[in-house]
Structures are given as C-alpha cells and as structure tokens.
Amino acid sequence: MNRLTPLQKKIFTSLITVFVALSFTFALMRLMPGDIVDEWARELQVQQGLTYQEAYKIATTRLNYDPSVPLPLQYARYIGGLLKGNLGMSLNYRIPVSTIILKALPWTLFVASLALLVSFTVGVFLGMLAAWKRKGFLDPCVTFYASLTQAIPNFLFALILLVVFAVRLRWFPLRGAYDIDVVPGFNLAFFLSAFHHAVLPVVAFTFQTLGGWALSMRASAMSVLGEDFVMVARAKGLKERRIAVQYVGRNAITPLITSLAIAIGGMLGGAIFIETIFGYPGVGFFFGTAIATRDFTLIQGLFLITTLAIIIANFAADIVYSKLDKRVKLE
Amino acid sequence: MIMPRNTGKRLLESFTIIKHNRRAFFGLCVLVFFILMATAGPVVIPLDMSQDFLMRFQGPSWAHILGTDFAGRDIFQQLVHGSTDVLTIAFATAFFGSFIAVLVGLSAGLVGGKFDMLMMRIIDIFLTVPNFPIMIIFASIFRINDPISFALVLAAWSWPGLARALRAQVLSLKHKEFVEVSRVMAMPYRHIMFKEALPGLMPYLMINFIDMARGAITASVGIMLLGLVPLSVTNWGMMLNFATFQTGAIYVPSALSYLLSPMLAIILFQYGLICFASGVEEIFDPRLRS
Numbered sequence: 287m288n289r290l291t292p293l294q295k296k297i298f299t300s301l302i303t304v305f306v307a308l309s310f311t312f313a314l315m316r317l318m319p320g321d322i323v324d325e326w327a328r329e330l331q332v333q334q335g336l337t338y339q340e341a342y343k344i345a346t347t348r349l350n351y352d353p354s355v356p357l358p359l360q361y362a363r364y365i366g367g368l369l370k371g372n373l374g375m376s377l378n379y380r381i382p383v384s385t386i387i388l389k390a391l392p393w394t395l396f397v398a399s400l401a402l403l404v405s406f407t408v409g410v411f412l413g414m415l416a417a418w419k420r421k422g423f424l425d426p427c428v429t430f431y432a433s434l435t436q437a438i439p440n441f442l443f444a445l446i447l448l449v450v451f452a453v454r455l456r457w458f459p460l461r462g463a464y465d466i467d468v469v470p471g472f473n474l475a476f477f478l479s480a481f482h483h484a485v486l487p488v489v490a491f492t493f494q495t496l497g498g499w500a501l502s503m504r505a506s507a508m509s510v511l512g513e514d515f516v517m518v519a520r521a522k523g524l525k526e527r528r529i530a531v532q533y534v535g536r537n538a539i540t541p542l543i544t545s546l547a548i549a550i551g552g553m554l555g556g557a558i559f560i561e562t563i564f565g566y567p568g569v570g571f572f573f574g575t576a577i578a579t580r581d582f583t584l585i586q587g588l589f590l591i592t593t594l595a596i597i598i599a600n601f602a603a604d605i606v607y608s609k610l611d612k613r614v615k616l617e
Numbered sequence: 618m619i620m621p622r623n624t625g626k627r628l629l630e631s632f633t634i635i636k637h638n639r640r641a642f643f644g645l646c647v648l649v650f651f652i653l654m655a656t657a658g659p660v661v662i663p664l665d666m667s668q669d670f671l672m673r674f675q676g677p678s679w680a681h682i683l684g685t686d687f688a689g690r691d692i693f694q695q696l697v698h699g700s701t702d703v704l705t706i707a708f709a710t711a712f713f714g715s716f717i718a719v720l721v722g723l724s725a726g727l728v729g730g731k732f733d734m735l736m737m738r739i740i741d742i743f744l745t746v747p748n749f750p751i752m753i754i755f756a757s758i759f760r761i762n763d764p765i766s767f768a769l770v771l772a773a774w775s776w777p778g779l780a781r782a783l784r785a786q787v788l789s790l791k792h793k794e795f796v797e798v799s800r801v802m803a804m805p806y807r808h809i810m811f812k813e814a815l816p817g818l819m820p821y822l823m824i825n826f827i828d829m830a831r832g833a834i835t836a837s838v839g840i841m842l843l844g845l846v847p848l849s850v851t852n853w854g855m856m857l858n859f860a861t862f863q864t865g866a867i868y869v870p871s872a873l874s875y876l877l878s879p880m881l882a883i884i885l886f887q888y889g890l891i892c893f894a895s896g897v898e899e900i901f902d903p904r905l906r907s
Contacts, residue, residue, distance in 0.1 A: 299738060303745045310751075317758060437888035439835040441842060442880050445857070449867050449876065555747030559839050563861070573750060577757050577845055585754060592747045600745065 296604060300597050307593040311586035312364050315351045315374075318582045322377065323349055349583060350374040373590070374583035378576070383587035386572055391591075393463050394561070394568030397484050398553035401491030406546055408492075409499025410539060416500065417507035417538075418530055428504065432497030441559035444490035448563060451486060458486050461565025487564050495549070502545065507538040540610045544603040551599025554592045634900050641896020647889025655704040658697040664851070666690055676871050684874035686856075687864035692878050699851035700882070702764045703834060709768035710775060710833035711826045717772065718779035719822070723814060725780070726787025733784070743777040752836060756846045767846065771833050779825045786818055820901030827894040831887055838883055853879035 326345035331338055346352035350367035351374065352360060367374075373383035416425040435443075452460045464470065464479040510516065511534055519529045557570025565571065569588060576584035635641045668690065675685040683692040725736035755770045790796055799809045815822075840846050841854025844862060848855060856879045859866070866872035 299741045299745075302738065303742045306742050307746060310746075314754070314758070433891055434888070437891055438884050439839060439887075441839050442857075442883065445842075445861060445867075445876070445880070453867055454870075552747070555750050558749060558753070559843065562843050573753075574843055574845070577753055578843070580758075589747070589750055589754070592750055593745070596745055596747055 293604075296601065300601065303593070303597060307590060308365060308368070309361075311589055312361055314582055314586050314589075315349075315364065316353075316360075318351075318377075321353065323351065323353060347372070348375045351583075368590070373587035376576075376581055376584040378579045378581040378584065383584050386584060387569070387587060387591055390567060390569045390572050393566065394554060394557050394570060396480070397487045397491065397561075397566065397568065398550070398557065400484060401488045401495070402546065402549060402553065404488065405492040405495040406499055406542075409496045410503045410542065412496075413500040413503025413505075414507050414530070414535055414538070417504045417511065418534070425504075428497070428500045432501045435494050435497045438494070439559075440490055440494040441563055443493050444486070444560045444563045447486050447490055459483050463567050483566070487560055487566050490560050490564070491553075499542070502542055503538060506541055507534055510534050510538045513537075540607075543610060544607045547599050547603035547606055548596075549599075551596040554595045631900050635896050638896050638899060640892045641899065644889045644891070644893030644896055647885060648893055651700060651704060651886050651889070654697055655700040659701060662694055662697050664694050664698045666850075677874055683878045684872075686875050687859065687866060687872070692856075692875055695851040695856060696853070696878055696882055699849070699853050699856065699879070702849055702852045703838070703854075703883075703886075705764040706768050706771070706837045707830040707833045709765055710771040710837075711830040713769055713772035714775040714829045714833075715779065715822060715826050717776040718783060718825075719815070721776065722780035722783030723787055726784040726791065727809060727814070737781075737784075740777045740781050743774065744781075748774040749836070753840055753843075753845055756840060761846055762848065764848065767837060767848065768833065771836055775829050775832055779822075779829070782821075782825075783818060786821065787814055790814055790817060820897065823897050824894050827890050827897070831890050834883065834887060853883055 323342065323345045326348065327338060327342040330336060330341040330344055334341070336344070342354075346354075347367075350364060350372045352363055355363070371384060373387070375381065376383050376386060379386060412424070412428055416422075416428040419425065448460070452458050459465070459482065463483050464476060465483075468475045468479045470476055516529065516533055519533050524533075554569050557568055558573050559570070560566070561568045561570035562574040569591070572584065573588045573592075575581070576588060635645055675681060677684045681691045681693065683696065686692055686695065721736055721740070725733045752771055752774050755773070756767060759766075759770075761767050761770060796809060796813055799813050804813075837846075838854035838857070841848060841852055842857045842861065844858045850856075850859070857876070860872070860876045860879075861867055866875045
C-alpha cells in the first residue's frame, strides 16, 4: 500500500467509491416496496398474452433486478445489467431510466456550465481587482457580498427570483426549459426560448457561487503578490497591467482551476433545489420528482450518474492541476 | 496553550471581547434571540391552528403582526413554534457531526498507520459521494418524522470534511512537546486525545460546529421546501413548501408575508451565526483582534 503512487491511490479510491455507490443503489433496489417484479410480470402477462414465466423474465430485465435468485447472484446480475447500460425502467414514467437521463442531462449541463462560466469569470475578475487594490472600495464590498450570500441559501434566492421576475413582473417564464410552441432543434426561436428559460436558474446558481470564487481568487492573488518574482517584475519596471495579468493573475488562477473542475461535477447533485423551484427539466428536477414519487429505479440511475460525474471531475481536476503546476506529479 | 482554571472568568473575558466586536455582538444577540424564541417562545405564545378561510392571506396587522396563512392562521405563532424544530435540527446535527469528526479525526491522527489509512479512504468516499442527493434519499426513504433522526441523517454526511481537517491538525500537534511528553509518560490514547490534544483544537472545533449548524439549516429547510420530508407544518421549511407548491401563495400579492417571514427568519439566523463565528475566531486568534 505504501508504495502506491498518488495516481494509483486515486484510482484505487475511485474504484472503491464506485463499488460503494453500486452497493448502495443495489440496496436501494432491494428496498423497493412489495414485489414490483411480480406486479409488472402480471401486467405484462395480461397485456401481451405471455406465460407468467416469460413475463417474469421480461420484467426482471426491464427493472434490472431479479429477486427470485440468491443474493450474490442478484448482485452480480445487477452489475452485469448496468455494464450493458441497463439502468432499468422508471417505475413512474415507464420508460428506460437511461432515456430520461439522456434527455435531462443536456439541460443541466447547459444551465450549470453557463452559470459556472459567468460566476467563475466575474468572480475571478472581482477577486483579482480586490487583491490588487486593497485600499479601494471594492475589497470590503467583495468581502461583504460573500458573507451576505453565504447567509442566503441558493434555493431561497431562487424563490425570490421566481416570485419577483416570473410571478409578479412576468419577465421570465415560471417553469420549463423552452416554450411549447417552438420546435426543439437547430433554429433561432428555440435557442432564444431556451436562453429565456435559463436566465433565472443561471442567475440563482451564479448568485451564491460568485462570492466564493471572488474570495478564493482574492486570497490566492494576495499570496502570489507576496512572491519575489512579483517584486522583481516591479523592479524591472514592467507595466502594472502586465504584472497583474501575466505574473499575478496567471499564477493565482492555477489553484482555482482544480476547484472549477470539482464544481462541474458537483453541479449535477446540487441542482435538485434550483431545478425543482424553476420546474427546469434537468437531472436535479427528475431527482426531486423521483424521490417524491419513490421511483426507485430512477433514483438509482440518477444517483449513479451523479456519483460518476463527481469521480470523473475529481480525476480531471488532479490531471489538470498536475499539468498546470509542474511541481505536482501524479506518477 | 495556557488554560485558565476559572471557567467563569474565562466566559466573562470572552463576553467582553465579543461586546467590543460589533459584528460578533450582533451575532450573539441574534443567536440569543432565536434560542429564546425556540425555548421560551412556544411556552409564552400559544399556537392556534384552527382554520378560518375568511381570514386567509391577510397582511400584517395588530391582531396578526406577520399576517395570516392560507387557512387564516397566525404566521408569527407558526414561526415561533417552528423555530424549535429548526434549531433542534441545526444544533443536533452539529453536535453529532462534530462528535463523529472528533472521534475519527483524532483517532486517525494519533493512532496513525493502517488505521489512519483506512479512515482516510473512508473519508474520501464520504466526500466523493454526492451528499445532498444521498441525504435526501436517506431522509425520505426511511420516512423520517422527528427532528433528531433527521439530524442524525444530516450528521452522517456532514462530518468527513471536519474529520480530515482535525486529523491534519493532530498530525501537526503530534510532534509538539506536550504530546510527546504524554507519550513518553505512557499515558493512554484516551487521555492524550481528550485531555491534551482536544483543548488546543477547541476554537477550531467551535467555528466548525457553527458552520455545520448552518449547513444543517440549509439542507433541512431545502429538503422540506421540496416537500420530501414532511415534518411539523410549522417548520420554516414546511411553511415555505406550503407557500410555494401547495397553496399558491406565491401568486397572491397579499400573501407576501407568508413567504417572506420564514425566509427572513432563516437569513437572519444564518447571518447571525456567520457573524458570531467570526467573533469566536477573533477571541481565540489574538492576531485578528484590532
């Protein structure tokens, strides 16, 4: 164990995490109330005129769960099914869970990446400015904004946005990802409608994360400002702007890139509140509905996807960091 | 670290420092206000949940200082009675969470070796698994209906970060003289852990305790806002759930108070905790005092 390189250690931990997540979702499947497979089998029997055995077999495939075999075999079959891409069928919607995920994922990625892009760029810019001009009025403003937004959970802010801008002023729609009268596809009307619907969720996401990015950048930039090479740059008489951007900014932003990669992974799980409030049909929205309706197959599918996203994001963060900072070695 | 024996004197000293720090004093006042509201409030202010639909969604008035809800019931009364649950969940989560974190973090740091490695892997897994979804899954699948069980579920996913930080602190303390002396004197781990290492980590722990309480408020109110764990109807999260999803209060202009009251209560409490935490930080870190 002691001889493992950081990369091997990381892979090892990731594999164990995947195993834990799989076992958790398997346990979740076993918690399903009543004998759902039996129920589905009887339904199929009536609908398609099959024998009970045939219908039962189809039902187990559809749910990716077979309670009739011994426990270890159940587990093996469950994993086997997952490896074939079978996440089961949603108990509530009666369509494959993978179909729901594929439909929901783009919306979450759209809103989350837009929100991250905005909050990261603006936050880094503000943090840099605050650190650069410690005596200016911006520095206390940034600190105050960050501590105030820490006190307001993002779903409360989302609720305020909803009431003010969607219910009262009617500037933005109440729910959905696009208007029902536009045709989803590669056309301007659809894009405009999608952006229109994304505004409030994006603002809600951005509102809270912005302060965090600004504070991290401020702290990071301040530590870089104390470095010798900045003093050398100053002594060389380089332009202020060049020192700020190429010397301080570039070095200060490096540790934040890691957090950015991790934040991308975390967005899927954090979207539950905001997407439910805005009725935005992304991963978080379906997670909320799945739990409310006790749709066990959908819960396990969404949970696995979210966990996987985080693991991949953590990996990406490490790799990116080792590429950006030559002192860190993965091998 | 020199520890004065007289606790009363120490408390007084802390209070004086808090009093001179405006932010921290504000935080303390907010905290005391909400604790009074949660403990004495329900005794002093009776809760009348009888329905009167003629009085629904009234604005603030002398009879109902915060107005009425969808069934004509007083919002202020509900806010007061709901605060007990909210505060219980917040502090119970912070207590359980810190307890697990101290146990895991300190033992991993002090024992070291294989045990440490195992604990670190477990912490990694807990930190990687998406915690909001899993908290919600646990809380709703096990049909939680009392604040303490809810707090246990939240605590089960709140401790890893603190545990890891405590372990790191212990590792740095480990080679300080006082711990080495205790080791040489063959004192039991229990003694080193609770009598030698823990007091030095106390301030750090207190700030994290407050952070954890804040996290628990956010998580519990959020989960209840979505209606996934139905606790008592007066709970702030449930009030918001009723206002948003069940009674259409967000569409009624005169019902603004029904939506705003629990919201402002949450924000004020959170902000008070943040201010108080910064005060605690200054008390224990003299370098921050101005």
